[in-house]
């Protein structure tokens with residue numbers, strides 16, 4: 214007879230006392246709802262004290278202290294010190310804000326915790342439904358295929374990986390790039406987000422294979438220069454593979470001439486990938502759809518839902534027009550994953566066959582709940598409101614003698630700076646950099662920065678459903694007040 218050495222009681226991570234766990238869980242929900250309700254009264258960002266830094270570096274806990282004590286530490290040392298992106302006056306980078314419903318959806322998704330490679334389960338149908346809705350929203354054909362992934366970077370990498378597979382002219386999956394043959398070349402503009410560089414590195418194409426084409430005064434890719442670059446590469450015996458267009462560039466919100474790029478790709482036999490990280494969702498609005506016209510002509514399209522669909526991190530989408538090509542780029546077979554006719558795996562593992570991840574969380578749930586609970590109408594209205602807010606800031610900048618624009622405002626990003634007669638070049642750059650840091654450190658607002666034509670810009674991006682027009686007034690007043698003070702201080 215075998216004897217079992219079973220600890221008593223047997224070990225588990227479920228609570229020993231469900232009632233007290235329930236009380237704690239309710240408290241957590243109440244605290245977070247209250248935190249979100251009162252965001253406006255909190256600083257947009259606050260630096261961490263030495264005490265916080267000290268507290269968050271400690272030896273590996275060998276013995277647990279229990280959930281309640283750990284939660285109290287979260288409240289004291291973690292919750293007050295985020296980078297601030299949920300706040301109404303956070304305008305930095307392109308960071309989404311999350312929603313109370315999204316927070317609860319993430320809790321439900323984690324509670325349910327399904328394995329999202331596929332399987333015969335309702336969560337897989339939810340993701341398929343979300344993908345079908347998103348396909349519609351951006352004007353892709355119903356036959357397209359897609360996948361929800363971590364973020365815009367990952368969605369773009371996958372799009373480029375499909376392009377590489379589809380247009381390399383040989384079996385990249387079999388041979389890799391370790392073979393003799395013409396260099397594969399990818400074209401993007403100088404305004405393309407940094408994911409493109411990381412991707413060509415990761416996909417083995419190398420940075421030397423990424424041509425960064427110049428932009429015009431509106432920061433849109435110069436199509437003439439693109440055509441010339443493709444021709445020059447062909448003359449050199451290289452293999453042009455793919456053009457990356459952008460709907461909503463990270464610096465200024467510019468959108469390339471997407472129909473023009475689509476036509477050129479068609480003519481030249483190149484894959485057309487669009488990075489629509491935030492811009493693509495402008496297509497949700499009837500009024501803004503013309504700004505991103507041509508999205509629907511891409512071979513692959515990447516966009517975030519944690520940016521301009523306001524969902525909590527992290528969730529983004531890649532769509533590929535030709536579902537068979539998408540699958541061919543990633544599908545794999547392993548005996549332990551083989552589909553059977555009945556049982557749990559009878560749904561197959563369609564999502565695992567459309568990307569790199571096998572195990573994925575149920576990030577589709579928050580998108581499904583958002584679309585059903587809020588509807589496209591409200592989400593599109595918020596996107597329009599954000600664009601109106603950018604225009605309002607632009608008006609306030611142009612009306613103010615001490616402020617100036619550094620770029621056009623085609624969508625939801627405003628790049629501007631404080632100016633002072635007799636100061637320019639590095640001196641003015643230094644004033645604006647100091648101004649930015651003081652604004653952030655004051656907790657009043659968090660713009661970010663960029664450099665345009667050598668000029669340091671305060672950069673405000675509107676992807677925030679909490680921002681009010683009065684927040685923009687407060688920002689303008691603070692910029693002018695702080696700029697004047699810095700100049701006076703010399």
Ligand SMILES: Cc1ncc(COP(=O)(O)O)c(C=O)c1O
Pocket residue numbers: 306307363364365366367406408459461462463488489490491517529
């Ligand atoms: C235009 C653009 N592309 C790609 C990305 C990367 O997206 P993510 O941060 O979700 O990886 C961003 C991020 O701001 C972006 O603005």
